[in-house]
Amino acid sequence: MELIINLLINGLATGMLIFLLAAGLTLIFGLMDVLNFAHGGLFAWGAFSGVWFYGLTNSFTVAIIGAILTGIVLGFITEKLIITPVYGNHIQQILITLGFMIVLSEMLKVVFGPNQLAAKTPPLLSGSWEIGDVIIIKYRLFIIIVGLIVFGVFQFILKRTKIGLIVRAGVMNKEMVQALGINIKQVFLYVFMAGAALAALGGALMAPYSGVVYAEMGMEFAILAFIVVVIGGMGSFPGSLLAAILVGLAGSFMAYYVPALSLAVNMMLMAIVLIFRPQGLFTAKG
C-alpha cells in the first residue's frame, strides 16, 4: 500500500512538471498554430536561472520569481525574433524553433558552464512526513500543490476573464477575432510569454526535485510534453493536465515494475492516440 501511494505521489509530481511544460505548448499551438520545438529550452533556462538565483539570494521565492521572469523575457524574445518572421509557414516554423532550441541549450553552457549544476531543496520543503507506514516527501507534495494552483489560476483566467475569452475564441477562429477589432498579434505575444513563464516555472521546480540541472534536460522533458500534448489534444488546457498526470503515473509505475518499458509505454500511448484519435482525447475547437 505505501509503495503504491509513493509511486502515486511520484507520478503526480512528475506529471505536474510535465503539465507546466505542456500547458504552454498546447495553448501556443491551439491559438497560434505553432508547435514550439524550443519550448524545452525555456524549461531548461528556468531550471538553471532558478538554481542561479537561489545560490545568489538563498531564497527559494526569489529563485522561482527570477526563473519566471527569465521565462517571460525569453518568451518575448522568442516570439518577436523567431516566431513572428515565419508566421504561417509550418515547415519553416518547425525548422526554426528546433534551431532556436539548440541555440538556447548551447547558450546555457556558455552562461553557466558546460557541466551540470547541483540544485538544493530549500530547508522548509526538504524532509518528509510519516503518516503511519507512508512516507510523504514534502517537496513532491509541494510540486503537486503548485501544479494544481497554476491549473486553477489559468482555468479561471480562461473561463472568467475577457482576455481568457479572447484566447479561447482565438483558438476557435482567429480571423473572426480580428474582425471584431482585437489585435490578435498582441494576444499571441501575451500567450507566448505566459507559456514561456509556465515552462520556466516547471524547470525551476524540477531542479530541486532531480537534484541536478543540465542543458539536455530541456529536450528530454520536451519530448514528454509533446507526448502529453498529443494525448491530451492540441489546444486543450484541461486535456494537457489529465494527459500529463497519465504520462507521469505511467512513467512512475512502469519505472518500478517494468523499468525497460518505461519510455516505450508513453510512446505507445502516443502512437495509439495518433493513429486512432489524431485530434487527441480532448478537443479545444468548436
Place this chain on the structure above:
Amino acid sequence: MKTKFQVNNGILIVIVAALAVFPFVSDSRTWTILLTQIFIFSILAMSYDILLGYTGIVSFGHAMFFGMGAYATAIMLNRIEPTLGVFFLSIAVGMVIAGILSFLIGLLTLRLKSHFFAMLTMAVSGLFLVLAEKWRTLTQGNDGFTFRAPEFFKDRMMFYLLVLACLVLVYFFLRRFVNSPLGRVLIAVRENEQRTKSLGFQTLHYKVIASVIAGVVASLAGSLYAISLRFVNTSVLTMEITLDALLMTIIGGVGTLIGPIIGAGVIELAQHYLSGLAKDYPIFERWIIFFGIIYILAVIFFPKGIVGTIRYAYWKRKNNDLKVDVPAPKRKELIK
C-alpha cells in the same frame, strides 16, 4: 516551375575525376579523412533532401536509419568476420532493415500533419536511442565498441575511392529518381498536397516511397560512417546526426541534391576549422551555437540555400521580362 539551370554533367565529371586522383597526388592524411567524411555526410544529406526538399516532409528522426546502417555493419563485421563479403552483406542488411522500418513508420505516421510527423519521428528515434543504450549485449551502449575493418580498407585510399564511388552512384540514382514521373509527383505533393490528392494521386503512397528511399540511402551512409571510424556507439542515433543532415541540406539548398553535397562540405570544413580554433578561443568549443544562429538566419533570410539562390538568380536573369501573375481563369475565356 522547371529551371533551365541544371548542373552540367561535364563539370561534374571533371570534379569527380579531380577528387578521384586527389589521394594519389596528395599524401595529406587529414584531407583524405576529411573528404571521406564529407562524402559520407553528403550521402546522408542528399537522402534528407528527398524528404525535406522534394516531398516537403520534416523528419526529426533521420538518425534512426543512419544508426541502423552503422550498427548493422559494425555488429556483423565484429561478430562474423571482417571481410569484404560480410561488409557488403551488412550494407544490404542495414538497408533492408532501414527500408522495412521506414516503410512501417511512414505508413503509420505520414498521414499526420507536418507538426505531428516531426514530433513523432523525434520521439520514435528517441526510443531507438534508448533501446540501443539499454541493449548493451548487442551495442555496448554509450561506450560502444571498436571492430576490425576488412583488410581491403587498411589502405585509407581504397576506402576513400569506395565512398566517392558510392556518392556518385547515389547522386545519379537520386537525380534519376527525382526527375522520374514519380519524383514529379513528390514535388507536386510538396507544392500542394491537397491538390495532388484531388488529381487522384494517393499521396500517402508516394510519401511512403520517398521515406523508404531516404531511409535506405541514410542507412548506406551509416554503414560507411561506421567503417570510417572502425568504432560505433549510440551517438550515431542521436539528434545531432539528424541536425547535421538538416543543416547541410538547408545551407546547401533544399530540393537541389547538389546543394546538400555543398552543404556537407561547408559544414564539415567549418566544423573542422572552428573546433581547431577552440584551442585558442574557448568560445569556439561551443561552435554549434554559430551553426544554430546561421541556421536560424538561413531559414528566415536564405531559405533557398546556396545552390537554390544561385539557381534562382540565374533563372530570374533569363526570365527578366516574364510577368509572374497567374490570373484566375475567366469564364469568358473558358467558353472560348
Place this chain on the structure above:
Amino acid sequence: MSILLKVDNIHTHIGQYHILQGVSFEAKEGEVSVLLGRNGAGKTTTLKTIMGLTPATSGTVTFLNEGITKNATHHIASNGIGYVPEDQGIFGALTVEENLKVAMRKEDDAARERQEYVLELFPDLKKYWKKEGGHLSGGQKQMLSMARAFINDSKLLLIDEPSKGLAPVVIEKVMEAIVEMKKQTTIILVEQNFIMASRIGDTYTLIDDGETVQSGQMSELVQNEELKRQYLGIG
C-alpha cells in the same frame, strides 16, 4: 447623402491567384448596397478585402475619407466596420453571452444600451443566453453574428449571404432585422437570393469574374431583364 465607403479599382491576390481584377463601388450613408453576381465572382473576397483579411494588392479602399487599404483587420474593425462572414464565425464553445462579450470593445452604458437593442431585435438570443454557440440553429447563429457585429456602434456592416441555408420563415426574420438595423447604420450585403436583395437593397453592384460590371439603383436592375439574365441567370 455622403459616401461612407469607396472601393476604387481593387485587385486582390490569394496565393498566386489573381481573384479581384478591378472592383469599384460606393456605399452611401444609411443605404443598403447589395453586391450581386454568380458563385465565385468575387463578392466574398471583396468583403474580405474591405476587412483587410485578404488585403488588396492594388487599388484603394476609403472609409470615412480615410484610406484603409493597408490597415490591419483589427484597426479596420475598431474604426467602425462590423463583419458578418458567410459561415457566421460563431465561437462554438462560447455561450451566446460570451460571444457578445468578446465582441464588445468598450463595456460602457452605450454598449449596454446597444446590447439591449439587439436583444429586442433578436429575442431568441436572450432565450438562449447561456447556450453554447455551436448548439444554436443556423438562423440563431446568423442573428448572433449580426448582433455581434452591431454591438460596437459599427457605422458600416458587411453581411455575407445571410439567407444561405435558412428556411424561408427564418429568412423573413433576418430580413426584417436588416431593415431595422438599416435605421441606425449603413449596410453592404452580399446576397444570392435576388428577391430578398431587391426588396431591401437601395443600390446594386454587379460583379463578374472579379470585376465590377455595373452599378446603379436597385429599381433600375429590377427592370433590366437583359442584365439579370446574363449575370444572375434569372428573368
